[in-house]
Amino acid sequence: MEKYRKRNKTNIYIMMGLSIQQGSFLVKIARKAVEEYLKNERIIKLTQIDPIYKIKRGVFTTIEEYKISNGMVNKELRGCIGFPYPSEELINLTIKSAILAATEDPRFPPLEYDELEKVVFELSILTEPKLLDVDKKKLPSMIKIGRDGLIIERGLMSGLLLPQVAVENEWDAETFLCNACLKAGLTPDAWLLKGTKVYIFQAEIFAELEPKGRIIKRNLYRNE
Structure with a gap:
């Protein structure tokens, strides 16, 4: 991708x-x-x-x-x-x-x-997407369901999910992060790994x- x-x-x-x-x-x-x-x-x-x-x-x-x-x-x-x-x-x-x-x-x-x-x-x-430059464990608290969309980047892999996707699937912030990783072709917990970049947008x-x-x-x- x-x-x-x-x-x-x-x-x-x-x-x-x-x-x-x-x-x-x-x-x-x-x-x-x-x-x-x-x-x-x-x-x-x-x-x-x-x-x-x-x-x-x-x-x-x-x-x-x-x-x-x-x-x-x-x-x-x-x-x-x-x-x-x-x-x-x-x-x-x-x-x-x-x-x-x-x-x-x-x-x-x-x-x-x-x-x-x-x-x-x-x-x-x-x-415009903004990089969340925080401790990985704090990422879920930085994401508001219904307000934010996600972009996950790791190396050459990347994936994007629009804000409405989390609402329509009734996901919480951590589940949203996991599914954005899957969209990027990564493991669900890749957002916790060093080197993975997480962006939010509205x-x-x-x-x-x-x-x-x-x-x-x-x-x-x-x-x-």
Whole structure:
């Protein structure tokens, strides 16, 4: 797995503060980008847009298959790819991550155009990851479930889990760390080893409730 590039330390708790309208616009652009790419093999380009979308931020696009069974909504992962560091403008990485999630996630076959009516899109807009330079045993106490995502690095191995993954699986901080290590191809306790680096980041999450439906901003963390 490609090693995530290290960046300078920043105040990770300063979020962009996108409005629901701005987040909804980005989710719609992600869907439109995939639709245009699957239909015409063309990458959309936007020129005249609000400067907020030109700020550099990391972005992940998650695509899930949407099913209703016995009156209950079930969603299954269909693709998730993104960019953890702010290497380009937000709008550009939104388009790129959406197309990659639909076509290049090695865990799934490429999305078909006809599937667009059966999937929902979710965007996670990230703060810049920050290295937790503390005693290894203190790491769980530094991680807040629902607020933080994780990047684990050890040598050439690395893995990332978004904040919502821990919430959806009802993990505590230690279990979250162990699963991030597994995602990196490491043993579950590798976060305790000298030389393993643990980064945290936060995300603003905007998601469709149903295919092409209403878009909400997910609030996973409650600061007690």
